[in-house]
Amino acid sequence: MARFDPYENNGGTCVAVAGADYCVVAADTRLSVGYSILSRDHSKIAQLADKCVLASSGFQGDIKALQKNLAAKELIYEHNHNKKMSCPAMAQLLSNTLYYKRFFPYYAFNVLGGLDSEGKGCVFTYDAVGSYERTGYSAQGTGSTLMMPVLDNQLKSPSPLLLPARVSSSSLEFELFNPLMVVFLTPLSESEAVDLVKDVFASATERDIYTGDRLEIVVINSSGTQREYIELRKD
Amino acid sequence: MNVYLGDSGLAGDCGGRREGGGREGRKKQGGDCKLLGSQRMHGGPACPSVSPSPPSSPLFLAKWQLRLPSLLRLHRGPHRTRPPFFPRSPILEKKKKATPPPPPPPPIKIVTRARRDPQTLPHAGKVGTLESTRRLKEGEGASRMFRNQYDTDVTTWSPQGRLFQVEYAMEAVKQGSACVGLRSSTHAVLAAANKPASELSSYQRKVFRVAEHAGVALAGLTADGRVLSRFLRNECINHSFVYEAPLPISRLALRLADKAQRSWKRPYGVGLLVAGLDETGAHLYYNCPSGNYFEYQAFAIGSRSQAAKTFLERRFEGYNDYTPEQLIKDALSAIKETLQGEKLTSANCTVAIVGRKDDGTIEPFQMIDATRIQEIIDSMEAAEEAPPAEPSSMQEEERTSDAAPMDI
Numbered sequence: 001m002a003r004f005d006p007y008e009n010n011g012g013t014c015v016a017v018a019g020a021d022y023c024v025v026a027a028d029t030r031l032s033v034g035y036s037i038l039s040r041d042h043s044k045i046a047q048l049a050d051k052c053v054l055a056s057s058g059f060q061g062d063i064k065a066l067q068k069n070l071a072a073k074e075l076i077y078e079h080n081h082n083k084k085m086s087c088p089a090m091a092q093l094l095s096n097t098l099y100y101k102r103f104f105p106y107y108a109f110n111v112l113g114g115l116d117s118e119g120k121g122c123v124f125t126y127d128a129v130g131s132y133e134r135t136g137y138s139a140q141g142t143g144s145t146l147m148m149p150v151l152d153n154q155l156k157s158p159s160p161l162l163l164p165a166r167v168s169s170s171s172l173e174f175e176l177f178n179p180l181m182v183v184f185l186t187p188l189s190e191s192e193a194v195d196l197v198k199d200v201f202a203s204a205t206e207r208d209i210y211t212g213d214r215l216e217i218v219v220i221n222s223s224g225t226q227r228e229y230i231e232l233r234k235d
Numbered sequence: 236m237n238v239y240l241g242d243s244g245l246a247g248d249c250g251g252r253r254e255g256g257g258r259e260g261r262k263k264q265g266g267d268c269k270l271l272g273s274q275r276m277h278g279g280p281a282c283p284s285v286s287p288s289p290p291s292s293p294l295f296l297a298k299w300q301l302r303l304p305s306l307l308r309l310h311r312g313p314h315r316t317r318p319p320f321f322p323r324s325p326i327l328e329k330k331k332k333a334t335p336p337p338p339p340p341p342p343i344k345i346v347t348r349a350r351r352d353p354q355t356l357p358h359a360g361k362v363g364t365l366e367s368t369r370r371l372k373e374g375e376g377a378s379r380m381f382r383n384q385y386d387t388d389v390t391t392w393s394p395q396g397r398l399f400q401v402e403y404a405m406e407a408v409k410q411g412s413a414c415v416g417l418r419s420s421t422h423a424v425l426a427a428a429n430k431p432a433s434e435l436s437s438y439q440r441k442v443f444r445v446a447e448h449a450g451v452a453l454a455g456l457t458a459d460g461r462v463l464s465r466f467l468r469n470e471c472i473n474h475s476f477v478y479e480a481p482l483p484i485s486r487l488a489l490r491l492a493d494k495a496q497r498s499w500k501r502p503y504g505v506g507l508l509v510a511g512l513d514e515t516g517a518h519l520y521y522n523c524p525s526g527n528y529f530e531y532q533a534f535a536i537g538s539r540s541q542a543a544k545t546f547l548e549r550r551f552e553g554y555n556d557y558t559p560e561q562l563i564k565d566a567l568s569a570i571k572e573t574l575q576g577e578k579l580t581s582a583n584c585t586v587a588i589v590g591r592k593d594d595g596t597i598e599p600f601q602m603i604d605a606t607r608i609q610e611i612i613d614s615m616e617a618a619e620e621a622p623p624a625e626p627s628s629m630q631e632e633e634r635t636s637d638a639a640p641m642d643i
Contacts, residue, residue: 072472079444079468 007059007107008033011210012044013143014055015197016113017155018121018136022190022221025113026197027055027141028205028232030213040213040234047225048074052087052114053218054094057141058128059107066106069097087114091124091132098130105129109140114220121220143204143211150200155188190219198230205232390498400502404524407504411454413540413573414441415566416508416519417533417547419557422590422598423510423517425452426566428537428573429583442587442602446471448481449511450587450600454537455524456504463503467491483513488520488528495526506536512589512597535569543569559588563603564615581608 014027031042045055046067054070056063073093074085085093091112098106105128112124112132125138137155139147188196194217205212215230385391386399393399412430416423429438442452443464451467453460470490474482488509495502502524509520509528521536522528533551535543546569554562563586571579586608589600 068476072476075472076468079465 006104008061009058009107009142010038010060011142012057013139013141013147013201013204013208013211014044014057014109014111015139015147015151015200016055016111016123016125016137017151017188017193017197018113018123019188019190019193021115021119021121022193022219023053023113023115023121023123024190024193024197024217024219025053025055025111026201026215026217027057028143028201028211028213028215030210031060032210035209037213043216045216045218046071047218048090049084049086049114050225051220052085052090052112053220053225054090054110054112055140056108056110058109062106063108066097066108066110070094073097086117087112087122087124088116088134090114091122091134094124094126095130095132098126098128102129109144111138111140113218115222119222139200141211143201143208146204146207147200150203151196154196190221194219194228201230201232389501398525401525404502404504405506408455408506408524408536409538409540411457411505411537412441413535413537413543413570414452414454414508415533415535415540415543415547415569415573416452416510416521416531417551417554417562417566417569418510418517418519418531419559419562419590420516420555421512422557422559422562422588423512423519424559424562424566424586424588425450425508425510426563426570426584426586427452427454428570429585438583440585442585444587444600445487445509446475446481446511447599448513448589448597449484449487449509450589451510452508452587453505454540455506459503460505460507463491463494463505463507466494467509481513483515484509484511484518484520485513485530487511488522488530491522492526492528495522495524508534508536510587510589511600512591517590533565533569535573537573539573539575542572542575546572559590559598560611563588563611567608567612567615579612581605581612584608 011032012028012030014025016023016025018024025045027044029039029041029043030037031039042060044057044063045053047053048067048070054067056066070090070093074090077085077089077093094110094112098108098110107128109128110126112126114122116122122134123136123138124132124134125140126132137151139151197217198215201211201215212232213234215232217228217230219226219228385393385397386403389398389400391398412428414425414427416425418424425442427441429441431438439457441454441457441460442450443460444450445464445467449467449471451460451464453463467487467490470487471482474480474486491507491509504524506524507522509518509522511518519531519534520528521531521534532554533547535541535547547565550565554565557565566586567579567584570584574583577583582605585602587600587602588598590598592598
């Protein structure tokens, strides 16, 4: 007798990269179940606050419920504090919301990206029960195992004492080269970050069956939020 | 035989006269006792009225009178006291016979709800149209006790079919500072007069955002208003969560009205002007503490709101076609009416607007910031100072009915 399985993996991959004054959040738009495609045009990205964007892959039913839950809590925060939630505040709220369902978790692998209160890019990466960490970049979902090594190679400095792979912004020198400061930023410019994300998705699409169709890229910077769509392989 | 004093053998002493007036005296001694009929001689042994104490004494109370007090009362009059417990000498009684009968006791005072002329009351003219019987100042003594009978508990009706606690709650609304609301077919505006509690304090917030598409302005007990705003916010959030659509304003007003129907709680002492936008356009509702609510084109609540209402009554018919700027100006003018002479500045009023813009997008509920309000006030005053021949929106002193349409 097959027991009712409350979960289903709808596939997909999400990526976020933080820069000095921007944040790039990207996800594919394919919705699958098993070996079938349910939709080629399903967005995994939700804008929770004006400087805060959540991308999640996993079970879309739980993801939808999680997004609605967070949106309602954000409204309550706005009513109580008379301002919109900042990205670090939303990060903590997401962690708490996920842990709240520790014994019947949301099947959602989340990446939260946005600008913090100082205007610097921030990315938070989560597991299914709310353990989170602020990083400079992250990938979650079925294609994450294909993407993370590439991102690490391109963006991660082996040690804070050593020169990072690429430095483009001179204003970050103090933060990037100072061994005492832990930096959660990548040294890329905005356009470089977007190109890197496109490359990485193109690579993952080749080998991951759940990733493909179309790529939705959201860039958050001081002037607001821009959205871009790139076609990916549809097989 | 007198039950207390024994039979002293006197006969006919009552003389047919009983105190307890109001009634004619009985027949004189020797005649038929009206009470007992012709069988008995007045004063004879069977006459129950025989007693050593003279009948004219206020202490007289015959034995049978003790047993049948109700009969007595009907016959003899209301007041009776117990007989004395000491014997009276016959000499004394004879002497007392000569004394004139005491005046009849005053009739029992049945206390009714006296109707006092409201003009004589100290608060005449200051409060609303409640009947004077229910409006008492402190320390009016015993007369206050009766009028309190029906107004202590919100679950008690008065004989006139009123719930006084609810009506008193509505009085609390009239004590708050003024708020006005008005709407066109696409926009709704709420404005409030900011009256700080003292020179040293800041003013209470009176306009609250409830959702992106709705807000409230309140008058009365601000603490109750805060509780209700939080309730409304939750209702809107829950509705959008379940239906993925904004809560229509009529239903928002209904939820608020239903909240007033808690019999175990005191009524909320705050009146709310609920303004918002939904699929059917912009709406303005007024919710009373009583649980009633009505939709309005324009309304004002709070102290001195009658001046604002008079102003709005003259102009409301054209409001459906007003632009948002015109609505804001009228709202400010209405608030100015309630200030009664005080200068209107952006510091003593708050204005908020919600509506649908011409391109179809929603203009979310938000307060208009102080600099912009000041600009609008300045432009209104400039228009007022224009030559008198030019009809202006700010000539509220005009009592003529031909107020020119706003041409701003």
